[in-house]
Amino acid sequence: MIEFKNVKSIYKRNNHIALDDVSFKIDDGEFVFIVGHSGAGKTTMTKLLLREMVPTSGSIIVNNYNLKKLPKFKVPKYRRSLGVVFQDFKLFPKKTVYENVAFAMQVVGTPKALIARRVPAILKSMGLIDKAKNIPEELSGGEQQRVAIARALANSPEIIVADEPTGNIDPQMAAEIMELLIWINQKFGKTVVVVTHSENLVNTYQHRVIRLDHGKVTSDRVGGMFE
Amino acid sequence: MNHIPKMQKQPPKMKKSYNPFMFIAEAFKNLWRDRVISVASILVLASCLVLLGCFSLLVVNINVNMEKLVSLNEIVVFVDYDLPDDEVQYIGQKIRVLDNVESVEFISKDDGLESMKADYAGFEDVFDEMKESGDNPLSDSFRIKYKDNSKVTTLDYNLRQIEGVRKVNNRLDLATSLESFKNGISVIFIGFLIVLFIVSVFIIINTIKLAVNSHMEEIRVMKYIGASDWFIVVPYIIEGTIIGIFSSVIAYLFQWYIYYSLEKMVATDIQMIELASFGDIGGIVALAFLAVGILTGVIGSCISLHKNLQA
Ligand SMILES: Nc1ncnc2c1ncn2[C@@H]1O[C@H](COP(=O)(O)OP(=O)(O)OP(=O)(O)O)[C@@H](O)[C@H]1O
Ligand SMILES: [Mg+2]
Numbered sequence: 001m002i003e004f005k006n007v008k009s010i011y012k013r014n015n016h017i018a019l020d021d022v023s024f025k026i027d028d029g030e031f032v033f034i035v036g037h038s039g040a041g042k043t044t045m046t047k048l049l050l051r052e053m054v055p056t057s058g059s060i061i062v063n064n065y066n067l068k069k070l071p072k073f074k075v076p077k078y079r080r081s082l083g084v085v086f087q088d089f090k091l092f093p094k095k096t097v098y099e100n101v102a103f104a105m106q107v108v109g110t111p112k113a114l115i116a117r118r119v120p121a122i123l124k125s126m127g128l129i130d131k132a133k134n135i136p137e138e139l140s141g142g143e144q145q146r147v148a149i150a151r152a153l154a155n156s157p158e159i160i161v162a163d164e165p166t167g168n169i170d171p172q173m174a175a176e177i178m179e180l181l182i183w184i185n186q187k188f189g190k191t192v193v194v195v196t197h198s199e200n201l202v203n204t205y206q207h208r209v210i211r212l213d214h215g216k217v218t219s220d221r222v223g224g225m226f227e
Numbered sequence: 228m229n230h231i232p233k234m235q236k237q238p239p240k241m242k243k244s245y246n247p248f249m250f251i252a253e254a255f256k257n258l259w260r261d262r263v264i265s266v267a268s269i270l271v272l273a274s275c276l277v278l279l280g281c282f283s284l285l286v287v288n289i290n291v292n293m294e295k296l297v298s299l300n301e302i303v304v305f306v307d308y309d310l311p312d313d314e315v316q317y318i319g320q321k322i323r324v325l326d327n328v329e330s331v332e333f334i335s336k337d338d339g340l341e342s343m344k345a346d347y348a349g350f351e352d353v354f355d356e357m358k359e360s361g362d363n364p365l366s367d368s369f370r371i372k373y374k375d376n377s378k379v380t381t382l383d384y385n386l387r388q389i390e391g392v393r394k395v396n397n398r399l400d401l402a403t404s405l406e407s408f409k410n411g412i413s414v415i416f417i418g419f420l421i422v423l424f425i426v427s428v429f430i431i432i433n434t435i436k437l438a439v440n441s442h443m444e445e446i447r448v449m450k451y452i453g454a455s456d457w458f459i460v461v462p463y464i465i466e467g468t469i470i471g472i473f474s475s476v477i478a479y480l481f482q483w484y485i486y487y488s489l490e491k492m493v494a495t496d497i498q499m500i501e502l503a504s505f506g507d508i509g510g511i512v513a514l515a516f517l518a519v520g521i522l523t524g525v526i527g528s529c530i531s532l533h534k535n536l537q538a
Contacts, residue, residue, distance in 0.1 A: 050451065080453035090448045094260065107454040109243030151452070 002026040002049070002159065002193070007058035009044055009215075019055070020215040022198040026193065028158065031185040033202050034195045036212035042195045045212070046163040049083060049193075063158055068226050069170050078131060083190075087164035089144045091136040097123065097147050098132040104154040110130030118154070126150045126180070142173030159191040160184060166198060173199065245458075254465035261438045266468075268431060268438075269473045272523060275427035276478035276516050277485075279420065283515075284486065284508070286416045290409065291503050300329070300380075302371045304386055305394040315367050318391050322369055322412065327382045329372045336365040366393060376406050386467040431470075431527030439463065439531045447538070456536050471524030475516035482512060 002025070009019040018041045024172045026032050036042050047053050048060055051067050060067040070078055091100050098119055105115045123129045126146045136144050145165060152160055162181060166174035178194075178201055185192040196202065202209055206223040258265045306318055315333075323331050334342075340363055344354035357363055373382055380398065386395050439446075449459055486505045493502050505512075 076450070076453045078453075079451065082453075084451055090444075090451070092445060092448065104452045106245075106249065107449065107452055107458060109245050111242065111244045112246065131458045155453070 001028055001061070001063070002191070003059075003061045004045075004048075005059045005061075006088060007048065007055045007060060009041070009048060010056045011055065018215055019048075019212075022029075022058070022212075022215070022217050024210055024217060026191060028191055029185070029189045031182060031192045031207045032194070033083055033205075033207055033209045034193060034212065035197060035202055035209055038129055038197065039214075040212040042197070042212060043163060044215075046195055049107040049161055050082070051078060068142075080155055081157055081159070083155070083160040083163035085145070085148050085152050085158040085160065085165045087167035089136070089141075089145060089148045089168070091147055091151070093136055096133050096135055097128055097139070097150075100136070100147055101151050101154050104151045110155075122150045122153055140173070141169035142176055145169060145173075145177050146180065149177070149184070153184065153188075153190075157190070159193065161193045161195075163195045164197070165194060166196065166201060171200070174198070175204075178205070228334045251465055253462040254469060255440070257438070257462060257466055258469060261441065264438045265463050265470065268470050268524075269477065271430050272427060272470060272474035272520060273477040273481065274475060275375075275430065275523075276520060277422065277481050277520065279423050279427075280478065280482040280512055280516065281485070282416070282419060282423070284393045284482075284503075284512075286412060287503050287508065288501075289412065292501060293405065293409070298375050300376065301398075302373065302383065302386065303396040304369045304371060304392055305366050305396070306368065307391050307393045310365045310367065310391055318389055319369060321389050322371060322386065325382060325385050326448055327373045327375050327378050329374045332370040336363045336367050336372060339363075339368060355385040425524070427519075427523050428526050428530075431467075431523050432530050438466075439453040439528075459536065460529070460532055463532055464525055467524030467526075467528035468521050469524075471520035471522070472517065473518035474524070475513075478516050478520070482516075483509065 004022050004024050007019055007022040008017065010017050022041075022045070034045060044053075048055055048067070049062065051070060054068050056069075065074075065078045065081070092103060095103060101119045101122060102115050107117065108120075120129065120132070123132055126149065128143065128146055128150060131139060131143060131147075136147065139147065145168075149160075149162075149165075160181065165181070166177050169177065181192050181194060182205070184190050191226070196222055208220070208222045210217060211219040249285050260360055304318075304322065310318075319331060319333055322328060326363060337358065340354055340358055343365075344351055347354070371382075371386075373379060381398050383395060444461055483505060486502075490505065
């Protein structure tokens with residue numbers, strides 16, 4: 001579960017109010033779009049969710065962690081309860097597809113035997129098993145993003161957060177990635193939060209849409225249209 | 228926080244397992260990936276070590292030669308004139324048991340006369356006559372070698388307390404000034420070493436920083452997927468250690484070569500100077516290089532990582 005309560009986030013450097021009195025609640029197993037024009041505060045929200053920053057005021061509670069009170073040394077543990085997907089994939093360029101996914105599991109101290117069993121299974125379900133030995137450079141944008149999603153799923157997080165997951169790939173691939181995220185939501189019951197400014201994408205699906213405008217939530221409804 | 232509904236069941240507790248070989252492998256991979264920077268770091272650190280080594284060895288040899296040139300650890304004790312032999316032997320025994328005494332050599336007054344005769348060539352007959360007439364103006368003496376310069380005043384005092392001792396010849400003034408000269412050199416030496424060490428760390432930090440900066444994005448991603456700081460740091464510390472080990476091995480070989488050539492040169496051309504043999508000090512040099520090399524490598528990695536882990 002994700003809960004924002006009266007969240008205000010100000011960038012100290014220029015006193016810019018990026019988020020202002022933002023409140024919403026996302027239940028387990030929901031699929032939610034967060035939309036807004038450029039500069040509305042979407043990435044700021046992702047950064048707050050990842051605990052890269054803490055809100056200036058208000059509270060954020062994710063997976064029973066109160067992010068504002070979370071001590072620094074517990075941040076890694078918190079982040080493991082979250083799977084993140086970025087616009088630019090952020091794969092390890094020198095590692096193979098297999099190693100990219102396996103590494104996420106090594107980071108949290110997963111026993112070797114378990115890694116050896118789980119990684120091929122994930123790659124298979126993502127349709128990536130034939131690419132296991134390739135490095136990211138040798139894959140298409142859509143394939144790279146699938147690897148990123150596979151990596152995000154590696155440690156079985158309850159929540160998947162994707163910031164502009166389709167920003168760097170062509171429309172057809174984009175639709176494929178969205179289908180994949182929806183499938184993950186439906187098949188495994190993961191909470192999926194997709195941040196985007198792509199009109200088409202949002203309007204194609206009937207899901208909950210939280211709209212941000214100049215740092216404020218202006219609408220929050222199911223099957224919302226991008227106006 | 229009682230309004231928060233209980234989360235679904237936690238995943239079953241997994242026993243954590245981290246493979247130490249993975250970290251070492253990772254470190255070697257990183258070194259190889261940035262091989263230009265790695266080689267640069269190793270050479271820079273090795274040069275610093277050789278510089279440190281040359282300086283240390285210079286100081287060691289200054290000390291060795293100073294002591295050789297001025298054989299100071301010596302006191303000559305003269306006993307009363309015409310003392311019977313057994314009493315002289317008794318004094319000798321008393322001297323031998325004193326603290327700080329290394330060796331005692333008895334020089335009879337006849338021996339003394341002989342060596343004087345050798346020193347004053349041309350006047351041999353004067354000394355011969357003195358000997359024949361039994362008119363030796365000297366008294367029996369003891370030449371004492373002692374161990375520790377800093378405790379020579381006590382020894383001097385103790386010698387004077389022995390009954391039958393007429394005169395104690397020491398070079399106390401010279402010994403004290405030599406001691407303070409050596410102390411002065413030590414202070415300069417330690418100061419210089421510290422400066423060199425700091426410079427080495429600084430250079431290493433900068434070279435490793437280059438490597439770390441090229442991995443900054445990777446470190447960020449590792450943090451996003453929940454890597455703990457130590458998990459990120461350990462391979463870099465191992466990298467630093469490896470750099471330290473390689474540098475110290477190279478520095479040692481180089482140092483050995485320089486010193487060996489020098490030893491050969493000194494042995495053939497400048498026999499006045501004595502060099503401490505590398506066989507005797509090589510072990511210490513190797514250990515010191517290894518310690519300093521690893522320490523610098525590790526400190527360098529830690530400092531250059533610190534900034535990147537703040538994000
Ligand atoms: N590090 C920063 N320092 C100061 N101001 C910032 C910083 N990052 C973002 N901002 C400002 O905060 C506002 C919200 O930025 P944010 O990145 O959240 O927007 P966004 O909704 O993600 O936009 P986009 O769709 O272009 O990615 C913008 O006006 C931006 O200029
Ligand atoms: Mg953004």
